[in-house]
Amino acid sequence: MHIRVLGSAAGGGFPQWNCGCMNCAGVRQGTLRALPRTQECVAVSANGDDWALLNCSPEIRAQIESFPALHPRAARHSPIAAIVLTSGDLDHVLGVFSLRENHRLTLHATPVVRAGLEQGNTIWRTLCRFEGQVTWQPLDGAARPLVPGLTVRAVPAPGKPPLHLEASMAPDEGDNVALVVTEDATGRRFVYASSTAGITPALRAAMDGADAVFFDGTFWSADELGTQGLGTATAERMGHVPVGGANGSLAALEGLRAGRRILIHINNTNPLLREDSAERAIATRAGWEIAEDGMEIVL
DSSP: OEEEEEEOBOTTTBTTTTOOSHHHHHHHHTOSSOOOBOBOEEEEESSSSSEEEESOOTTHHHHHHTOGGGSOSSSSOOSEEEEEOSBOOHHHHGGGGGGOSSOOEEEEEOHHHHHHHHTTOGGGGGGOSSTTSEEEEEOSSSOEEOSTTEEEEEEEOSOOOOGGGTTTSOOOGGGBEEEEEEETTTOOEEEEEOSOSOOOHHHHHHHTTEEEEEEEOSOSSTTHHHHTTSOSOOTTTTTOOOSSSTTSHHHHTTTOOEEEEEEESBOTTOGGGSTTOHHHHHHHHTTOEEOOTTOEEEO
16 A cells, blocks of 8 residues: 655645744745645555545645656546545645546545535535536445545544534534545555544544554644734644643553554644754654655555
């Protein structure tokens, strides 16, 4: 199984277009030991020919161009055979609308994520240019075919409706899910939990023993935005468990049995982006890697 990180940053990317925080200013000026990152999206394949995207970021066109395996092989063709949406957050779904050029798409999503995209959304018409342009596949607790050689199942992950739907849709278990992707031939599996406000027993059990785990690395601390004068919302209010601290994911996942443990969906304010930060050293000592664009894993 081949995994390619196309994008590793949280919504807004790194540097964020309207942010002059220490991290963003430093990476622009070349004074910070950090790499720019596009918004989170991962590609996975069992055979190297048929690929699935886990989320579809607003920067998907550039991400496709950055990875030749995703380039078309005919006048009208794409190796992208499926797209799995873990939530309805804009940084996870906006890229779908960039793939609207008269091409068939197969989308895997929970019912509530599908409803949030289709219902009352005039932009959805751009994906209805011909009959069957979009085929929906259910995303739930059952292991279902994804692309040749791979299956996917969903594990509910604590979260919330996307910001633009909070006033119109009640919270639902399907608002946010982690993914368990398994290779049929070998049984190897990885868990993709790029956004979660907590770690449930079911989520912990899914990750334990996996060959690789991608986990929410959005914020280092709960009050990260506030302490930098960039906002008042806490990490938890925004649907993310912080990485550091006594109640953070590093502490909660201590002893997790997994072949590789990788933090992804890193916010532009997070000190983990700085390669020489104390926080990066703490995470590394705990056995975690920090995802970066172009990272490749073969299981």
